[in-house]
Amino acid sequence: MRILLIDDNSNKGWKQILERVFPIPDLKVDVAINLLEAETKIEDIYDLIFLDVRLDEQDHDIANPTEFTGYRILEKIRNEFLNPNFATPIILITATNKIWNVDVFRNYGVDGYYIKEHPDYIFDKKTSKQNYDNLKRKFIELREVGQKRKEVRKLSKDIIEKILNHSYFKGNNKYENVKNRIIDKLKLGYDNLFNEPNKLEKEVLKTNNEAIAFIIYWSILEEIVKGYSSYLNWELPDYTFSGNWKFRNNEYFIEKGNDKIFVNLSKDINGNWRPKSVELNIENIDIKYLNGKINLSEQVYSLLTAYKKDNEQFKELSREFSIINTFRNKIDFIHSKIRNIYERSLIGKNDSAEQYDFCIKQLKFINKILSLSS
């Protein structure tokens, strides 16, 4: 485990005390005692950061906490989603007695705090022990959360890097817009996943961040399908469906003939979507193929069909997507099953863990789709 201690007093005992308070076998504690050292060190990825509020003598003459050296370092860590330690948990380790200073730091992404007890306002023994117990509890909690945050951030980062280098999302305002929406949804999903609800939100408001995060990640597929589709499928100014749905590799999903519509996707006898072309008469066709209002799962299957390398690849990806899609159909926040409405409460005991797992599956699936090339 790698910890970074950012404190001008690191080498006056704080590094050593932290190494002994947390005697993890492979623990390595790096230190930075000023802004310059911190800026260099935060280019490396850590599992946890301890951050002091004031590192410079001049900080003691400053009233505005956003001007403290500690805050400037915090900004450099948290101001960009792709920063190496954006997901790294941070514990503020400070001698300040002003709770509003701590609040300012917490508002910009600090996850916990430990108060260095100042002789002028020392805690009694019981409270001092509580301060220490909080530190231990936070350490264990953040070590676990940190691993999850890193996992999600890495998957998100891979997606972002793929999109930034993807030829489909460059050089055109409309596709640049799609790219930006995907990136924003990744950030939003991350925020929802790791925004720890308070007691009120959990107990009274039934906040379910994992479910909301999953919905956000799920909805990224809309953007991806449109990014892979020709925008000319929809006529301006209202984006009315033209009747043809062509992907950018010139493969059709829906191709309009004189009095027929060709759809390059159909269901087999088991009800599973397969890349099989079917010719439909306009008079008795399902209206969705005329107005382009296709549900998202079908859009995704059409994309997998259009970009499949071979049938094996299609089967593998559609199987993966089918599992996610089944879960999506189960989830109460998109459209609830009738049985759920009459028999099941909104939030189940084990839902959060399952929902988190499916967030991961969804992100991995998005990564795979973006690897499909023309």
Next chain:
Amino acid sequence: MIYLIDDNKKRQQDSGWKDDKLQYYKDFIYPIYRLSELTDNLRNELFKSENNVILFHESFFENIENRQDKDVNDIRNRLDKLTSASSNKYYVIFSGSNSERKLNDNNKSASIPVHILYNNLEVFIQHYQNTKEYDLKYLLFGTNPDIELLLLEELNKSKRLFIEESLNLSSELNNYFFFRSRLDVNPLSVNHATIFNKDSQFGLNKIILESLSKKRYKGIFVPLSFGSSLSDFNGLRLATEVRCTNTINQCTTIFIYSFVGIEYFFQNEYFNILKTKGIKLVDYSKNAFQNAINHKTINVEHKELHKELNKLELAPPKNYLDNHSIANEFGIYQLAYNAGIDINEITDFDKDKLDSLYFKWLVAKNGLYEELPEDAQLENNVFRNEIRLKGPTIVGKIDLTKVPKK
């Protein structure tokens, strides 16, 4: 000219010597903050002229700019020569770690605490304005430069009366411990320690540990004054330090024997020790000593100690950079205590602080001398095993001596 050599302008300003005041006395005082300000001309003036006073802060050369200055060795050597007996220049060293005043026999050099210097500097300058002569006694003792003579007369008078007193002191005194100065009467108990001038500043911790760690006494006698300056009333500091030092006599009743009334020392930094339980002020007389040992004394209890010590309100020593330095050091100590870690394992921690009175007071008033409760120790062990992610979890202890052998 008075040359005030102090690298920390903030320290000056916090002591009341802001720019306007320095400007007001600019014909008498010349502040110097960096070695680079000492041009060749100024240096010659400073060291060669007879009628100069050099006030020098002990940490001046520790400042990084001064340390790296090319002339640092030359200046350091010249200042060192000022401390020799043959020097006839006025030279005063002041520092935050200094806790007493010392005027050397030639009356031309001295060492004093920071706050004393800045508190008395104006009086010192004003005396020069009136008489055109420098007298370091004004710098050390402020508006009462003859206080030392007065106190010495009183002490000698009390000593004389003590010796002449016909009362025979009980041998019970051998169950008491006596601290004495070299100016005091001969020891009255087999258990005693003499505090010499060299010990009065930095050696009290060692003397207390050596004297009071082995045997529990019925009481401890402490002289009101000892050390280089009687008007420092170091006995109050010694009593405080006994209360703050972890020995078996930490809570033993202390009798401070005084040769003057409290009007002489009520402004002393450690005066409040007299307000705490188990501290008695007695006269410097056999009768008072006999009464002290005759009356049943109630010691302060250990569990009351932190409450009593909270009455002291000691100020942090001036050699702390700022309040945050204290919080950092105490924070490490506090965390080590709660985590059951021996502070001696933290080799980066400034161990000298552990022997300093202020830090010992912080530890004592927060009850950190007491051992961590057993359940807290167990919790710590459980936690350490948990985060190591290996080994069994400790849930209790089995005393094998109670297991019957086959």
